[in-house]
Amino acid sequence: MIGLFLGSTDFPKIILNKIKKEKKKYFIIDLTINNDFKKNKNSYFISIGQFGKILSVIKENQCNKVLFAGKIIKPKISSLKLDFKGLYYIPRIIKASKLGDAAILKELIKILSEHNIKVIKSNFYNPELTLPKGNYTKIKPSKKELIEIKKGINSLNKLNAYNHTQALIIRNNSIIAKENSKGTKKMIQSIIKVKNNKGILIKFPKKKQDLRADLPTIGLDTLKDCKKANLKGVVLKCNQNIFMDKIKCINFADKNEIFIKVI
Known part of the structure; x- marks a missing residue:
């Protein structure tokens, strides 16, 4: 089982098509603004501040590796939906956000690794790209x-x-x-x-x-x-x-x- 943290652009769709073609088991954490993957039954539209919910989905799917792909828009911290875990981690996200989008991704990867969840390369299934x-x-x-x-x-x-x-x-x-x-x-x-x-x-x-x-x-x-x-x-x-x-x-x-x- 692979967890797909997907943002906007066409790249995530290409990855998804490849995974479907190879009949891999997957689920999606939809990080787009407009819920682009809502038609997919394996998709969860979750705020990046709801870490408890994200971690629960990963655990429920017995997943220990995930993949990030696509453009993830820097969130407005003031408008984020937060759960208990989100409240715990949000100071780290705020600190990272001041350094830019890349720093936010790095912090998310670090948080996931603290829960023994491995992040693999975004082109893992599509090395031809x-x-x-x-x-x-x-x-x-x-x-x-x-x-x-x-x-x-x-x-x-x-x-x-x-x-x-x-x-x-x-x-x-x-x-x-x-x-x-x-x-x-x-x-x-x-x-x-x-x-x-x-x-x-x-x-x-x-x-x-x-x-x-x-x-x-x-x-x-x-x-x-x-x-x-x-x-x-x-x-x-x-x-x-x-x-x-x-x-x-x-x-x-x-x-x-x-x-x-x-x-």
Whole structure:
């Protein structure tokens, strides 16, 4: 039995489809805002502050391992429904929330481990959604662009552990945009398009990010945004990015002369 803590985005749905296909026993802790999994009979729509209820569901299902996937929106502490266990743990969640979404996930994982519940990697059932090192398109980055990419990666590595930034755009050897709490899409949309001076999107896990629960994700929409912004390449981290619609993305990138490089 596997417990699925699922948030929004398409990634959780892909995991769920794979688990159903393999006929694994599962239940869902639905952490979406709109109760996205309400049609699933094995789903429980529970506030993140109701730890007693969450732990009871896990125990009732005789489960000792769980998986986190999808975007879990940072909750408004003042509006959380709390049970007795929630009241006990909420000071830790409040403290973590001040450091960002990644810190909240880390604290949840820590709380679960205190109850002998293991958290497995979000891509455990879908290893095909991450990519090994290599160049996945017909076009490859030039030597000059490889130097730019190295500079961008060094910039990401200098950020503190709880910074929101998972991505940046480098153009003409200068960092022109960094992701904030609004996400990668908003960052790409924010840059000024320059016809003859294309940039490169680099998207890596945050520094000290818990890779069991919070892998950065890109898909076809990301590639389409890159085209609109006149970007010439996307750089990902080896086996540490969820890559949705892989074949469609590679075909789109080839057609629009965008390289996809995994380092």
